[in-house]
Amino acid sequence: MSVPxxxxxxxxxxxxxxxxxxxxFAERTAxxxxxxxxxxxxxxxxxxxxxxxxxxxxxxxxxxxxLYRLSDEGRARSRRWLSEAPEAPAARDELVLRVxxxxxxxxxxxxxxxxxxxxxxxxxxxxxxxEQRTAGADLLHRLASDAGVTRVEADLRWLDLCEERLxxxxxxxxxxxxxxxx
Amino acid sequence: xxxxxxxxxxxxAERPAGRGPVRVVDGLSLxxxxxxxxxxxxxxxxxxxxxxxxxxxxxxxxxxxxxxxGAPRPPGDQAGWAAARxxxxxxxxxxxxLLPGLSVLDNxxxxxxxxxxxxxxxxAAAREALDRVGLAELVSVSPAELSGGEQQQVAIARATAxxxxxxxxxxxxxxxxxxxxxxxxxxxxxxAADGAAVLMATHxxxxxxxxxxxxxxxxxxxxxxxxxxxxxxxxx
Numbered sequence: 001m002s003v004p005x006x007x008x009x010x011x012x013x014x015x016x017x018x019x020x021x022x023x024x025f026a027e028r029t030a031x032x033x034x035x036x037x038x039x040x041x042x043x044x045x046x047x048x049x050x051x052x053x054x055x056x057x058x059x060x061x062x063x064x065x066x067l068y069r070l071s072d073e074g075r076a077r078s079r080r081w082l083s084e085a086p087e088a089p090a091a092r093d094e095l096v097l098r099v100x101x102x103x104x105x106x107x108x109x110x111x112x113x114x115x116x117x118x119x120x121x122x123x124x125x126x127x128x129x130x131e132q133r134t135a136g137a138d139l140l141h142r143l144a145s146d147a148g149v150t151r152v153e154a155d156l157r158w159l160d161l162c163e164e165r166l167x168x169x170x171x172x173x174x175x176x177x178x179x180x181x182x
Numbered sequence: 183x184x185x186x187x188x189x190x191x192x193x194x195a196e197r198p199a200g201r202g203p204v205r206v207v208d209g210l211s212l213x214x215x216x217x218x219x220x221x222x223x224x225x226x227x228x229x230x231x232x233x234x235x236x237x238x239x240x241x242x243x244x245x246x247x248x249x250x251x252g253a254p255r256p257p258g259d260q261a262g263w264a265a266a267r268x269x270x271x272x273x274x275x276x277x278x279x280l281l282p283g284l285s286v287l288d289n290x291x292x293x294x295x296x297x298x299x300x301x302x303x304x305x306a307a308a309r310e311a312l313d314r315v316g317l318a319e320l321v322s323v324s325p326a327e328l329s330g331g332e333q334q335q336v337a338i339a340r341a342t343a344x345x346x347x348x349x350x351x352x353x354x355x356x357x358x359x360x361x362x363x364x365x366x367x368x369x370x371x372x373x374a375a376d377g378a379a380v381l382m383a384t385h386x387x388x389x390x391x392x393x394x395x396x397x398x399x400x401x402x403x404x405x406x407x408x409x410x411x412x413x414x415x416x417x418x
Contacts, residue, residue, distance in 0.1 A: 109410070116407065119398065121387070122223075122390055122391050126391050126394075129391060133375075
């Protein structure tokens with residue numbers, strides 16, 4: 001779960017309160033990840049219980065806002081989180097699922113699924129590139145949208161490999177499951 | 183609304199093959215407007231190159247009509263097409279084909295000089311075209327000194343020099359590595375955004391995604407949605 005780890009990163013330099021953390025979280029993820037203040041305080045309470053943050057009084061400007069600062073354990077946990085790769089999600093990927101379920105019994109039809117998926121992804125990529133062209137030069141937005149683009153490109157690359165590996169001869173299929181009306 | 187720069191209307195075309203002519207384009211209709219990059223996607227043999235050839239008169243349709251700037255081109259009008267290739271339509275091929283004995287500037291100016299445009303005007307137009315593709319400083323070098331990507335940029339400048347309206351590109355990145363290919367297609371997209379009409383044949387989905395529109399070809403026709411209907415009870 002990355003929200004607690006994300007909050008620890010935001011607490012590196014100085015004590016902050018929940019509302020401030022919620023705002024910064026959205027800003028520093030280019031608006032792609034919004035947390036509500038209640039969720040932030042719940043998470044901070046848990047982090048305090050486990051010793052990763054400590055209560056640090058209240059905001060001088062507003063006594064209702066409780067401040068939290070990072071503990072040494074919290075700082076060590078942040079460092080680990082930033083340097084360790086996230087768990088690999090590939091095994092249950094939706095796109096992979098759609099192709100595999102058909103390829104298992106009908107490779108020929110699986111090629112058509114690959115073809116259809118590819119068109120959808122090309123259309124998505126067209127849209128993303130158009131957005132990139134019209135968007136400003138803001139670094140965070142650019143990095144976040146590059147992430148989206150390269151992931152779709154990787155999916156397209158995988159579909160290319162599927163097409164190379166799936167047999168082309170329709171007579172070779174063991175059990176036709178889908179009517180061909182091309 | 184002005185006429186499309188390129189229009190194919192129900193075009194059928196054949197090419198000679200071992201056992202008689204083979205139908206390579208089979209009733210295709212297609213338009214490319216000003217300011218638009220259109221990608222022709224399809225496996226090899228789907229008719230992409232034939233469509234490019236039809237659009238510049240290198241292949242004559244056996245029926246249907248090809249129009250440039252709203253004017254139908256009479257089939258078999260070779261002289262008319264040759265003039266169109268010098269003035270209206272530019273072509274970029276997949277292989278790098280600049281003349282090594284000429285400077286970059288002269289390569290780009292050559293089609294205009296062959297069209298008897300005065301030297302001074304030809305060179306000015308060539309400079310302008312090289313400027314558009316970002317190679318203004320390389321005018322005097324020999325193509326042999328350029329990278330593959332730069333050579334293809336020069337070829338694009340040559341195909342757009344003068345007042346040409348339509349740029350045809352047949353797998354323009356086939357000889358390039360992925361990163362350079364992306365750069366070249368980005369350039370095509372920018373030229374389109376600046377008002378050119380561009381038709382690009384490619385089999386690479388990642389490059390096609392730079393286009394404003396993607397036309398999928400199969401067996402010389404626009405390919406419909408590839409996903410077949412499922413029969414009830416057939417998926418177990």
